[in-house]
Amino acid sequence: MSAGSERPEGAIEAPAAAPAHWAHRHLLDVDALTRPDIELVMRTADEMHDVLERPIPKVPALRGLGVTILFYEASTRTRVSFEVAAKNLSADVVNIAAASSSVSKGESLVDTVRTVEALGADMLVIRHSVSGAPYLAAEIFSGSVLNGGDGWHAHPSQALLDLYTLRSRLPGGLLEGRKVVILGDVLHSRVARSNVWTLTAMGADLWICGPSTLLRGFEAWAARGAAGRRFTVTSDAGAALQDADAVMALRIQKERMASGLLPSLREYAARYGLTNERLRAARPDAIVMHPGPMNEGVEIAADVAAGPRSMVTDQVHNGVAVRMALLYLLAGTRRTEAGA
Amino acid sequence: MTGRRIMTAEDIRRATIRISHEIVEKHAGTGGLALVGIQRRGVPLARRLAASIRDNEGVDIPVGALDITFYRDDLSLVAQQPIVKGTDIAFDLNGKTIVLVDDVLYTGRTIRAAMDALIDYGRPQAIRLAVLVDRGHRELPIRADHVGKNVPTSREEVVKVTLEEVDGDDAVEIERRPGLAAVGGTAA
Structure with missing residues (x-):
C-alpha cells in the first residue's frame, strides 16, 4: 500500500495533505496530473492488482457502463489490456478496429465519435496516429476520453x-x-x-x-x-x-x-x-x-x-491493474458531471 | 457539531465483550470461526472482538479486512469515486463461519455489498453479522445476529461512531444531518 501522506517537497506544487479526490474527466496526457493524482492512481492500482490475484478477477464496479475502444492504429497489448481491464470491472466493452482509412482524418474522427456516443458509450479509449486526436474527441464526446496513444505526443x-x-x-x-x-x-x-x-x-x-x-x-x-x-x-x-x-x-x-x-x-x-x-x-x-x-x-x-x-511481462500484467484504476477513477467524474 | 452521546467508551467496551461472548456461544466454540471487518471502522471493531475472544477462550481466530467499494450499488449516486481502502483476507474462508463486523447497520446496503464481495473470495459455511449500533431504516431484508445497541433514529439524523484506532477516541453520537456533508465517516 503506497502511503498517501508523507510527500516530500516535489517538483509539482501539491496542496499539503491533499485528500486526493480524482477531478479529471478525461485522461489525455499525464501533464495535467498532480503528484497526489498520480499517487491516487498508484494506490487504486494496488487494489486492482489484488483483484487480479483472486480466483475470479472481476468486480462489479462499472456494471452498466459502456466502454468503447476505438483504435486507428495497430496495437495488441494496449487494446487487449484496456479490454481486459474494462471487462474485469464488469463494463460492457465494444471494440472498433478502425484500420486507418483514406478518409480525411478530422471529419471521420468527429463522425465516428458522435456515432459511438449515440450507440451508448460512456467512456472512449482512443488511439490515433495524429497527435492531439484524443483532444478533439474529448471536445465532442460527452463522457470520458482516455488517450490510448496519439502520434508522437502522449501515452x-x-x-x-x-x-x-x-x-x-x-x-x-x-x-x-x-x-x-x-x-x-x-x-x-x-x-x-x-x-x-x-x-x-x-x-x-x-x-x-x-x-x-x-x-x-x-x-x-x-x-x-x-x-x-x-x-x-x-x-x-x-x-x-x-x-x-x-x-x-x-x-x-x-x-x-x-x-x-x-x-x-x-x-x-x-x-x-x-x-x-x-x-x-x-x-x-x-x-x-x-x-x-x-x-x-x-x-x-x-x-x-x-x-x-x-x-517486460510484469509491465503487461501491471498494465491491466493500472488501466482498471484509470477506468474506475474516470467513471466517477463522468457521473459527477452528469448526475450532480 | 456536538451531538447527543449515546455510547461512551465504557459502553463500547462492554458491548464489545458481550458480543464476543455471544459470537462464541452462537457458534458453540471457536473452531472454523473467523471475523471480517468492513472498512473502515468495522476493522478495528473486529480486532477488538478477536482480542476479547482470545481473553475469554485463549484462542486466536483469524481476522480480515474487507473493502466493499467496488460492490456498492450507489456508485452512480455518489459525487466522487470513493477511495479504495483495501481488502486483506489472509485466510481461506471456504467452509468457515464468517462474522462480518461493522460499526453501524442502517439501510443494509453495505452488508449486501459485503456479502457479494466476501463470496468472491470463497464459499463460507455461514455468514453472520455483528454491529455496534443498529439504527433501523432497513431497505433490504437483512438483520444483525449481534447488536451492541439498538438506537431508534430518524433519517435526518447521523450516527457518528468514533474509535480510538481511527479517530483518537471511543464514542457514539447522534447529530442532525448537516446539509449534505458528513459523508464517508459514518457508514450507511
Missing part, C-alpha cells in the same frame, strides 16, 4: 504502468533520486514524452539517451527544465547507464523512421543496443523495462529481454 496509461512497475521494485516504492534511463528512439516516442512527466514529477533522476538525431527537442526540454525536476539528455550510453537503477529501452520505430536519422539498425544496435555487457555499468539490481513490441537484437538483446532483470 498516459503506459507511463503510469511503467511508473507502477518501477515502484513495485524500488524500496518503499520511492523514485526519489533513483536513476532511470530511457534509451532509444525518444524522438518518435509518445511513451518517452509521457514518461518524462511522470518520472520527473515523482523525483526520479531521469536520463534520456540515444543518437543525437533521435533526441531532437529533448535537449531544449531538459534545458528549459522545471523547478525540482532532474532531467539529463545525452548521446553517451556509457554515461547514461552508469549506476542506473532502471533502464527502459524503446523500440526503434522503423515505420516512423524517415531516412537519414540512423545510418543503419546494425550500427544502432552496436552503439545503443541494451546488452548484458552494457548493463554491467548499471547497479547490480537494476531492472530492465520495454513498452513493447520489442525488436530483439536491435534496441534490446534477446537474453536481456528474457533475463532475470527483465520486467
Whole structure:
C-alpha cells in the first residue's frame, strides 16, 4: 500500500495533505496530473492488482457502463489490456478496429465519435496516429476520453504502468533520486514524452539517451527544465547507464523512421543496443523495462529481454491493474458531471 | 457539531465483550470461526472482538479486512469515486463461519455489498453479522445476529461512531444531518 501522506517537497506544487479526490474527466496526457493524482492512481492500482490475484478477477464496479475502444492504429497489448481491464470491472466493452482509412482524418474522427456516443458509450479509449486526436474527441464526446496513444505526443496509461512497475521494485516504492534511463528512439516516442512527466514529477533522476538525431527537442526540454525536476539528455550510453537503477529501452520505430536519422539498425544496435555487457555499468539490481513490441537484437538483446532483470511481462500484467484504476477513477467524474 | 452521546467508551467496551461472548456461544466454540471487518471502522471493531475472544477462550481466530467499494450499488449516486481502502483476507474462508463486523447497520446496503464481495473470495459455511449500533431504516431484508445497541433514529439524523484506532477516541453520537456533508465517516 503506497502511503498517501508523507510527500516530500516535489517538483509539482501539491496542496499539503491533499485528500486526493480524482477531478479529471478525461485522461489525455499525464501533464495535467498532480503528484497526489498520480499517487491516487498508484494506490487504486494496488487494489486492482489484488483483484487480479483472486480466483475470479472481476468486480462489479462499472456494471452498466459502456466502454468503447476505438483504435486507428495497430496495437495488441494496449487494446487487449484496456479490454481486459474494462471487462474485469464488469463494463460492457465494444471494440472498433478502425484500420486507418483514406478518409480525411478530422471529419471521420468527429463522425465516428458522435456515432459511438449515440450507440451508448460512456467512456472512449482512443488511439490515433495524429497527435492531439484524443483532444478533439474529448471536445465532442460527452463522457470520458482516455488517450490510448496519439502520434508522437502522449501515452498516459503506459507511463503510469511503467511508473507502477518501477515502484513495485524500488524500496518503499520511492523514485526519489533513483536513476532511470530511457534509451532509444525518444524522438518518435509518445511513451518517452509521457514518461518524462511522470518520472520527473515523482523525483526520479531521469536520463534520456540515444543518437543525437533521435533526441531532437529533448535537449531544449531538459534545458528549459522545471523547478525540482532532474532531467539529463545525452548521446553517451556509457554515461547514461552508469549506476542506473532502471533502464527502459524503446523500440526503434522503423515505420516512423524517415531516412537519414540512423545510418543503419546494425550500427544502432552496436552503439545503443541494451546488452548484458552494457548493463554491467548499471547497479547490480537494476531492472530492465520495454513498452513493447520489442525488436530483439536491435534496441534490446534477446537474453536481456528474457533475463532475470527483465520486467517486460510484469509491465503487461501491471498494465491491466493500472488501466482498471484509470477506468474506475474516470467513471466517477463522468457521473459527477452528469448526475450532480 | 456536538451531538447527543449515546455510547461512551465504557459502553463500547462492554458491548464489545458481550458480543464476543455471544459470537462464541452462537457458534458453540471457536473452531472454523473467523471475523471480517468492513472498512473502515468495522476493522478495528473486529480486532477488538478477536482480542476479547482470545481473553475469554485463549484462542486466536483469524481476522480480515474487507473493502466493499467496488460492490456498492450507489456508485452512480455518489459525487466522487470513493477511495479504495483495501481488502486483506489472509485466510481461506471456504467452509468457515464468517462474522462480518461493522460499526453501524442502517439501510443494509453495505452488508449486501459485503456479502457479494466476501463470496468472491470463497464459499463460507455461514455468514453472520455483528454491529455496534443498529439504527433501523432497513431497505433490504437483512438483520444483525449481534447488536451492541439498538438506537431508534430518524433519517435526518447521523450516527457518528468514533474509535480510538481511527479517530483518537471511543464514542457514539447522534447529530442532525448537516446539509449534505458528513459523508464517508459514518457508514450507511
